[in-house]
Amino acid sequence: MLKLVMRIGVMRNLLTKRVTAERIGLHPESVMRLARAGQFPRPIKLGAGAKSSVRFVEAEVDAWIAAKMATREAVPA
Numbered sequence: 001m002l003k004l005v006m007r008i009g010v011m012r013n014l015l016t017k018r019v020t021a022e023r024i025g026l027h028p029e030s031v032m033r034l035a036r037a038g039q040f041p042r043p044i045k046l047g048a049g050a051k052s053s054v055r056f057v058e059a060e061v062d063a064w065i066a067a068k069m070a071t072r073e074a075v076p077a
Helices: 017-024 026-038 058-074
Strands: 004-006 012-016 054-057
Touching: 012 017, 012 058, 017 026, 017 054, 017 058, 054 058
Parallel strands: none
Antiparallel strands: 004 012, 012 054
């Protein structure tokens, strides 16, 4: 499988919707639903149309994962 990651600027990685979904273990449409609901980082649209490609900022996705892990660790067993 080809992992699609685009580099912009200095150390800024953009992840495709599919790579983002694989990283967090959800279906790509579930990722988009979470983003629309404000429960996941918003994607960057690469076009003007409704069907334009989107990318997620890797650092924001990693921060979301870290926050979820911190919440899990803060809950008493």
